[in-house]
Amino acid sequence: MSDHEMTPSVVERWRTLRxxxxxxxxxxxxxxWADLKSVDVSSILGSWRGFAFPTGHPVERVLARSRWHGKRFLALDDAQPLICRAEDSEGGGLYSDTTSGRGEASLWNIEFRGEVTATMVYDGMPVFDHFKQVDDDTLMGVMNGKAATVAPDGHLFYFGLERE
Incomplete structure (x- = not known):
């Protein structure tokens, strides 16, 4: 068996971690992240359901408390980073939490770790969500920015998005 046949594919590794x-x-x-393909902002427009990878990063608890559902990329200049499920509505209707997110966001192709890839830039915070493609309907994201986005151990917050 060759080394290539023994190495799990990127999608298999994604599924295991997911x-x-x-x-x-x-x-x-x-x-x-290093093995995934960069993605262009024009190809990620739409609604996405999100989840946090359980690393113990403090952002995981913040998103759980806010009942985070995902993200919406309506246009390059109209992105909603915090689509949350309302507690008080029957069935938990969705809304854009502009209070916690300090506004909304826009989409740009930005260099991160030596590659240009789709990135959401928050309007009211020094925060960037960079995205790479697992497949046509799945993205991996990493939150980057000032100290609030970095865990005490120095690691960034990782999450996934699945197209709705």
Whole structure:
């Protein structure tokens, strides 16, 4: 058996990490990120359901409390980073949480870790969500920015998005 046949594919590694109960070592997510393909902002427009990879990053708890559902990319200058499920509506209707997100966001192709890839730039915070493609309907994201986005151990927050 060749080395290539023994090495799990990027999609297989994604699936393993996607279903892991955690905690996941962020260096595994760093390695997966490095192997994914960059994506252009024009190809990610639409509504996406999100999830946090369970690494213990403080942002995980913040998103759980806010009942984070995902993100909406309506146009390059109209992105909603925090689509949340309302507690008080029957069935938990969705809304854009502009209070927690300090506004909304826009989409740009920005260099991160030596590659240009789709990036959401928050309007009211020094935060960037960079995206790479797992497949046509799945993105991996990493939140980058000032100190608030970095865990005490120095790792960034990783998450996934699945097209709705």
């Amino acid at each position: 279903t892991a109960a955690g905690p996941i070592d962020p260096t595994e997510l760093d390695a997966l």
